[in-house]
Amino acid sequence: MRGIAVERRKLIGVGVGVGVGVGAGLAVLPAWWALHQVANVAKGDWHTDTAPLEQAFPLLGPLTDAKWVSSRDNDRDLPSPELVISGLARLKPGKLAELTAAHAFVSEGPADDFSSWFEKPLKGEGPQNPQWIRSQELDRDGSGHSTHLWFDRRSGTVRFRALNPYG
Structure with missing residues (x-):
């Protein structure tokens, strides 16, 4: 016992x-x-697949690489009802020359360095000393779509921010 x-x-x-x-x-x-x-939300927590970007921005053609985030990536209590994608992608060689020959561009860069809550992983990413240009013709606006594209002349990088890019 x-x-x-x-x-x-x-x-x-x-x-x-x-x-x-x-x-x-x-x-x-x-x-x-x-x-x-x-x-x-640390650096490196981004998407690298180019297919969704090529679908959203068909005029950019095949992309060689990308770093991008979405407003639906984070598991917040109240997810964004609208999809916003933001990031950087590299154009294939010669594509920027093709675009600048076909569309009017002006020297203009983005107003901020990825300042939205979901863009934080991209802060500080991108080309060094970029020479940004932008074409109003390539930006879409209306019917719930809003796209802003900035192109770096030196690196062939495109920075983008798009609201409801898939319609």
Whole structure:
């Protein structure tokens, strides 16, 4: 009988130890979750697939690489009802020359450096010392669509921000 009592105390002790461990784990959970959320918006947390961009911006032709984010990427309590995509993509060689020959461009750069909450992973990304140009002809506006494209003459990079780019 005495052996059973000792075993029972061990089990109760283990149960208390597990309970304390679980309680401590639950106390650490909010801290872990907060760190996880910060990591989710850290640099490098962007999309690199070019197919959705080529679908949204067919005039840009095949793209060689991209870094982009969406207003629906973060798991916020109230997701954005409208889709906004923003980022950078590289045009294939010669494409910018083709575009500038066919459309009127002016020297104009973006007003900010990816300042929206969902754009934070892209802050500071992009070409060094860009020479941005923009064509009003290539930007779409109306019926819920709004696209802004800025092109860097030096690197063949296009910076974009588009509201409801797929219609």
